Amino acid sequence: MLSFVAQRVAKGVIVLLAIVVLNFFLIRLAPGDPAVVMAGEAGASDQIFVQQLREKFGLDKPLPEQLFIYVKGIATLDLGFSFRQQAPVSKLILERLPATLLLTLTAFTISLMLGVLFGTFAARFAGTFLDTAITVFALIFYAMPIFWVALMGILLFSVTMEWLPSFGYETVGANLTGLAHVIDVAKHLIMPAMTLGLFFMATYTRMTRASMLEVKRLDFVKTARAKGLSDAVIQRRHVLRNALLPVVTLAGVHSGTLIGGAVITETVFAWPGIGRLMYDALLQRDYNLLLGVFVICSAMVLIFNLITDLVYRLVDPRIEYAT
Incomplete structure (x- = not known):
């Protein structure tokens, strides 16, 4: 039984990783830019401020690098930081x-x-x-x-x-x-x-x-x-x-x-x-x-x-x- 559970957990981790990768690219490739949304809510929509927000939240990096950082964070139970709520996602x-x-x-x-x-x-x-x-x-x-x-x-x-x-x-x-x-x-x-x-x-x-x-x-x-x-x-x-x-x-x-x-x-x-x-x-x-x-x-x-x-x-x- 323990062997069965261990194998199913291992397969589950692989499936979960595939789901994470798929959802990551689907969401990132969707229309809209969270930095622009946050800048608009802050009352400042100039490009300099938008770029600063992108750099702050790592949105200026290439998608593969963003994915690597995100998966690495999941491995340490860090699901990132909520842009809108201004709080850790895990919390x-x-x-x-x-x-x-x-x-x-x-x-x-x-x-x-x-x-x-x-x-x-x-x-x-x-x-x-x-x-x-x-x-x-x-x-x-x-x-x-x-x-x-x-x-x-x-x-x-x-x-x-x-x-x-x-x-x-x-x-x-x-x-x-x-x-x-x-x-x-x-x-x-x-x-x-x-x-x-x-x-x-x-x-x-x-x-x-x-x-x-x-x-x-x-x-x-x-x-x-x-x-x-x-x-x-x-x-x-x-x-x-x-x-x-x-x-x-x-x-x-x-x-x-x-x-x-x-x-x-x-x-x-x-x-x-x-x-x-x-x-x-x-x-x-x-x-x-x-x-x-x-x-x-x-x-x-x-x-x-x-x-x-x-x-x-x-x-x-x-x-x-x-x-």
Whole structure:
């Protein structure tokens, strides 16, 4: 197992390096000059001041040299300096990362648990009204854009019913501590997490249903029935466990999509995570901050994929760790 993890980490580092190089050139070759933007914000747009800014932030060097300096900095956990925020990129990301992890992990847990639950019921009662209702419910949330679900949630639960807060991580100026602060954060988390989770829940529901119906037709399930095992035992011990492997695979693939969806969700709900930070950096042409967020998000996706590979072994012990 340790050898498998070491090899996957080594491959992940190579993939991460390739992503860094690709994103570096894509962002650097995009239209616009951050030095001109900063000079304009400072109220001085003459070329001498712009050139001084380029020299200060290393933007006057050739692109290959800039790339080498940046990759060297990443190796020492230095993601550079934010032009706009006037602070180290690492510091800005670490301030926002907990909020994003809280949102994405909560949304992932909600989507996976509800998706497997609904998919199991749909497969158990295939062809009935319950199966049709669950399928229609899943298709509706799969087809609806995340931002639309978010806006409808705000309109219904915040504006109309006034049950939940519509934006932010916590109540501004409340200065709550202890359990009261945890409850306040949880109330702010419900709508963003449900908005992000419902889309993926629909996908897991459909995948679980299809996978369980396929497994139920296999010979070992027929053998279990012939031995006199109850239907509940067969569903739980044999069908569901074997049907989860495609769902686990899909969950690993969705790790990147989940982070992408967090950008939209955090923007709509003003959730102070790295998705919102990336959106602001893109509008402000803050190259270093944008690259730093890309690096962290890419590393998170690689970590999630590694965890997915390890979960395979728990779901199906027949799978061996391969190089």
